[in-house]
Amino acid sequence: MTGIDYIAVQESAEFQELRSKHRRFVFPVTAAAFGWFILYVLLASYARDVMATQVFGHVNIGLLLGLSQFVTTFGITAWYVHYANKELDPRAAHLRAELEGLEGGGTAAEGGRSPGGGAGGGTRGLGDDAPEPDAVGGVR
Numbered sequence: 347m348t349g350i351d352y353i354a355v356q357e358s359a360e361f362q363e364l365r366s367k368h369r370r371f372v373f374p375v376t377a378a379a380f381g382w383f384i385l386y387v388l389l390a391s392y393a394r395d396v397m398a399t400q401v402f403g404h405v406n407i408g409l410l411l412g413l414s415q416f417v418t419t420f421g422i423t424a425w426y427v428h429y430a431n432k433e434l435d436p437r438a439a440h441l442r443a444e445l446e447g448l449e450g451g452g453t454a455a456e457g458g459r460s461p462g463g464g465a466g467g468g469t470r471g472l473g474d475d476a477p478e479p480d481a482v483g484g485v486r
Contacts, residue, residue: 350448355441364437371429379422386411 355361390397390408397408 350445355445360437360441364434364441367433367437371426371433375422375426379418382418383415386415 389411397406397411399407401407401410
């Protein structure tokens with residue numbers, strides 16, 4: 347059984363591109379969301395008159411901005427899922443398939459595991475019916 351040189355994988359151009367794409371999305375979006383949250387807290391602390399401005403009925407600006415924090419969170423989550431499915435998961439799946447080929451002693455045709463994680467020529471052993479994790483930690 348051939349061991350995998352994880353340091354070499356981490357230093358590979360493919361892995362560096364995957365990590366770079368992930369960071370180019372996550373860091374700016376996290377900074378923007380955190381900034382939006384801090385702005386809300388500062389407004390609630392120091393601009394009480396603005397936050398107390400009635401919009402309609404008993405609904406004020408503070409309540410609308412507070413509820414928009416939830417909308418922002420769900421929106422960012424949906425955006426990230428879309429981005430990961432389109433940009434990150436295909437690259438991660440390709441890397442995974444390469445590593446599984448090395449780990450299984452070759453390609454699926456040579457008796458190693460198939461890129462999809464099934465038993466494409468070899469056997470997976472115990473727990474064949476258990477779900478496999480996908481590239482971002484979910485389950486297929």
